[in-house]
Amino acid sequence: MARSDRLFRLLHAMRQMPAPMTAARLAEETGVSLRSLYRDIDSLRAAGAQIEGERGYGYRLVEDTALPPQMLDRDEMEALALGMAEIRAMGDKTLARAAESVLAKIGATLPEGRAQQLFHAVSQVYRPDAPLRSHADMDRIRTACFDERALRIDYCDKDGARTTRTVLPLAVMYTERCLTLLAWCTLREAFRMFRGDRIVTVEDGGHSFRPHRAALLRDYLARLNASDAPAP
Structure with a gap:
């Protein structure tokens, strides 16, 4: 691993982990030896990061000069x-x-x-019900949206009928009960919603539709706002 990548991983770990962080725990998190970890902490301090603590007592990131200060009310x-x-x-x-x-x-x-x-924010979230349902590989679907790659999916409708479709994935919508894929369906030649809990399989569709995703999504959202789009 390049030294710059190693230092970035150490900074990221110190931002996320509760303080004080032992050297052994930081070494495990970043995948380096204790000796390398001590050198990396010295390097971060030399670069301006304010890190409190020492060997045997644990460390705490007080000020991170790698990130600009935020002014949030x-x-x-x-x-x-x-x-x-x-x-x-x-x-x-x-x-x-x-x-x-x-x-x-x-x-x-x-x-x-x-x-x-x-x-320790005042505003909290309480969701006693089950989280949003989805059986599909949402990571792969989001990646296809970002990369503007077509997908081939097996999909079951509300009656249990299963079809194989090639779709152009545009966005993932988070509704109250399930995750929903907004897409252009090449089988129906129309915009469609596909519920994540009814998508059985997800595969690469074999081609790119770049740079059309932004325009297609704008068109679809306009239709949704006009209530012209079919429900999932």
């Missing part, structure tokens, strides 16, 4: 914390990890008092 921090909590409650493990990472990175740029307000 109390309501902005409440909104951020609430939004990230909503994401963690949705049941999407990948985005839940990303939400934790976002909070850690932003918290690292705040003064200590402000950071505590962010991590």
Whole structure:
């Protein structure tokens, strides 16, 4: 691993892990030896990162000069914390990890008092019901949306009839009860919604539809707002 990548991983770990962090725990998290970890901490300190602690006592990242300072007021921090909590409650493990990472990175740029307000926000989320349902590989679907790659899916409709379709994935919609793929269906030659809990298999469709995703999505959302699109 390149040294720059190793230092970045160490900084990221120190942003996310609760302090104080032992050297052994940091070495395990970043995949280096204790000797390398001590050298890396010295390098980060030399670069301006304010890290409290020493060998045998644990470490704490006080100020991270790798990130610019953030000026967020109390309501902005409440909104951020609430939004990230909503994401963690949705049941999407990948985005839940990303939400934790976002909070850690932003918290690292705040003064200590402000950071505590962010991590101990007044606004909370309570979702006693089951998280959003999806049997599909949502990571793969999101990647296809980003990369503007067609997908081939096996899909069961509400009556249990199964079809194989090639679709152009445009966005993932988070509704109250399930994750839904918004896409252009080449079988129906129309915009369609595909519920994540009814998508049986997901495979690469074999071709790109770049750069049309943004225009197609704008068109589809306009139709949704006009209530012209069929329900999933």
